[in-house]
Amino acid sequence: MQYWQPNQTIKNGRFIIQKILGGGGYGVTYSAIDNNTNKIIAIKTLNPMQQSQPDFEEEQEKFVNEALRLRGCTHPHIVQVYEMIREVGLWGMVMEYIEGQDLAVYIDRRGQLPEDEALRYIDQVGQALEDVHKQGFLHRDIKPNNILLRRGTQEAVLIDFGLAREFNLGKTGSMTNAKTEGYAPIEQYERRGNFAPCTDVYALAATLYTLLTAEVPIPANFRKYAQLPPPKQFNSQISDRVNEAILLGMTLEPQDRVQTVREWVELVLPRKVNLPIPQAPISNPQPKIQNQPSKNIATPPKSDGEIKLITAKMDYTRLRDLLAVRTWKQADEETRRVMLAVAGREKEGWLDVEHIDIFPCEDLRTIDQLWVKYSNGHFGFSVQKRIYQSLGGTRQYDEKIWQAFGDRVGWRKGGKWLYHHDITFDLRAPQGHLPEESGLWLGGWGGWVISGGVVVSSLASRLVKCNI
Template identity: 65%
Template sequence: MQLWTPNQPLKNGRFIIQKVLGGGGFGVTYSALEQKTNKLFAIKTLNPIHQSQGDFAEKQEQFVNEALRLRGCQHAHIVKVHEVIQEAGLWGMVMEYIDGEDLGVYVDKHGQLSETEALRYINQVGEALEYVHQQSFLHRDVKPNNIILRDGKKEAVLIDFGLAREFTIGKTLSMTNSKTEGYAPIEQYERQGRFTDATDVYALAATLYSLLTAEVPFPANFRKFAQLPSPQQHNSQISDRVNDAIIKGMALSVQDRPQTVREFRELLGVVEDNIKLKTARMDYTRLRDFLAAGKWKEADQETARVILAVAGREDERYLDGESIDNFPCEDLRTIDQLWVKYSNGHFGFSVQKRIYQSLGGTKEYDDKIWEAFGDRVGWRKGGEWVEYGDTTFDMRAAQGNLPELVSPRGFLDWSWFAISSLASRLVKCNI
């Protein structure tokens, strides 16, 4: 078992340990001076608890593999991982040293942050999390103490990826015992859970709760017995929009939360509206106008029209595998962004994709999964597929119900094949 001490040399004197910066349930982090450059770095190792356990070798292998993957994460608001080193059998992750204090300490000093300042940091960390999720990682320990403010700058940096794990949407895997009370969602208290972006959404919303109230939210498992006080009960200066977004982001049920960090940021109103209405192939102004007016049926029909036109399949009136696989990402992103924006994350292709994949859906047909998907999005009721004319074209419809485009007499054969192929295309387009 090793615990490095001040002035201890590493790698034949390349680094000199300065002090312990912090530790937790997973690792311990040191500051270290690189003698050749006189530059400070942070080096993280597994902590003595893990070093003393029988599966230490396996944990080290996992630690190194994750460090190498995180090295590929290049983002302004994510701590930079440079390399891994080994000293007397103990692997260390060499990271940038960030001169500054964490948001937990910052709030302790300054009290409740203004909404403007808090949203600035949450938006920056949100952008970092979106990037992490695109790399198929979850952070799983977002909290004020894992966000450092660069000294003299209004820049937040997400650190401590000790609990970070690769995840596959819809796959149930064992959860670790490590979590932070108040910021961990209910699924992290379970022995097994489904890995989704919504796990980090809860923690990000809880972090915003803390920044604005200077209070740690009730632990998720405690909320079974007591209602979470709204942020406005602690700070009356919080706007209704931000208050409501935090409550939604901290919903106990995974399905009731925004399913992506992007959706949560949109609820907060911090995402710039940069939807491109005109592409090289289509003008989406008419679709935007229908959606903005809440004319869901007209928007559904317009979506069918533009999809067929962009794909050059007006005569066939359906999309085959080739047309879906080659559908322009730019147009697919615009259509999805418009639906997601004007339904507040209730409708959209990306919403349907997450639901389908959360049920275990792939490009291989499974009648039980397809029927479960139909039940979830409201395309099936009472064990029967709903006719297009019986669709509820308003926000009372189930999440993911629209765009529907599914009926023998409708506009597209929006079948299992189309949904599964589209889900794959969305992934390739980073949507």
Template identity: 65%
Template structure:
């Protein structure tokens, strides 16, 4: 059995253990310093209880499957896996270290959140869930404890894919009985149940319930005995009727009565239009994005790029200076950044947008810390460099045929 202690070196002196930062039913995570780079990473292994069980080899196999499944995911709101290795027969996952706190700790300190702030986090996690659902697997443990908030940007990041499993919607399958009371739907209490995207919808809706009320919802198995779920408005009268109804539908006890997909849940919350998926232009500071929308819809990429720069400077109140500082970017309203990004993503059919650029940048190993080689590789990838030289703005390609993530560039 392996349990590591502070200052212990592993992987041929590659990592020095700092401390244990988390432990659950299956895994244990450590913070560690990589000696060569001086960077902090998170190392995850199976915990001491799993290491002493007769089925430890099978659990290791599932752990490795989780690692490779996560390593294929490159999304701004999903924790990044950098490497997998063995240390004395124990498999270890090397993940990015996220400086921040989980949403459970956050609401313990802040109290129940405003509807606007809670929906911002649910929108980000919802996008992450749609991404993994498209790749054929479920998270099955969405809850405030498994959502980290980056300290600087307040972006939500979904972590802990230990219960993630592949699925076929509507097909009865055998799953592990592990679950979190209050966030797990009824089908997770059954050894063989009908699992689908609606399984994660329940947990996401329950998470929103908790963020808005400060309460953990009644567990699904209690509700099955006839105990009704109190509407979230009972604990927070500031919750709108629309959001209250969307949560209750998302937490319907029976899968066939529940909101079927995360996209439908987001539509019910008003985050996405229910017809043609029109981006909701609800600025948190009163900015008018109709001009940007119309330019993008008309395929006027140059004008749209200029308009993007204009509105971002206006939102940050930096029109006079004409450029954004790091603190302006860190404090840029989440809702407005989402609007700008979604408009670019929608009208470019997913080719352009900040989220597309971020996905590629992070896939190359990019972080908030400047790295010349990674930045140059990113410039090459998105077409901002040619022949080893950076292009002038006038040489940018303002056309839909430009490389992926080429725009916005202003």
């Protein structure tokens, strides 16, 4: 097998290959035109070197499993996977095409980044990694080359999960020792070890080291003989807080390292507030970020007017703050996160009807009230419920009503369901467009359209029972 060539058509003419976007020792990624939508997408396959190996079929199985894991991650800072295709025995992962450049190229052109800019990207990637770890696997290849910046934005997107593997906390496991020098922790130099989220913590800290210094840290296996130079040695503008946090994140032995991404990000970010988000009036100028240490941070209010922000299950202060400044995309992702946490479904990454039927009314009411308040009645679960019922929707799934609902709230266009990246995250969207709940029902590979209808009908039923 060879590389696909420019202008080559695959899948009976559905896709037209444009060019190779990049590749490494494992895979190769192409840009292509999807003739069904006339949009540019990306397709990743195993590269010709892997195709020539005797264990090619086994590697293809791992590749498909990578796609399945990624399909369960609907985070705004993780590249989105749409579907898998097979062309003449070769599996391809059809993904979101991200126009922009990776952080490695960005640093080559810009040099050392200002601390606040570097922390913005690290915070975003940290949020993405938290979602990855909740799915029960590690990325294992965090580095500037695998973080893309969307053109015209300040959004970082984590890509290339080719080395991603499942892990079990506290258990010794076997993994390939593939790695990137300078960013891989010491445990990735051996095939067996106690792999845990702290493996990715090391790489994330090393990435911040590079963003601030334009230097690649010395490889972990050299550090037995040479001390890691503090990043402040290369950039005197780095704050003492960030300098110390990087060194703590890059502690050589995994058992001595900061254990979770959340813990490490809380060390590296400013204490009083999370990184700046688009400016707009906020009722509480120093919001408490979910699970952030309480030292030097004002206690968050327990209510927002008549809305209860802290329930027996969850603190909704962060959701309120995101909605207050109308960062709808981040608020949509936060809604997914808190709902999965309340239902105890973080590991599964999706809600089933059983958990929707027992979802606490108190929490459902708070989420809905916040969306309704800060969108002036344009968005919210209760808004979606009214639209669904006005079309004749009931607890019983009905395909025609579900399609009509999708058309009304803007989740379908031209008779086709939109991908998550096509959702409109602002008030120009149709009424009821948000929250966009695909992240709550994408529990399996395929069938998401039908599953979505079942979820929405069940959620509407639960809202009625909760008198919302």
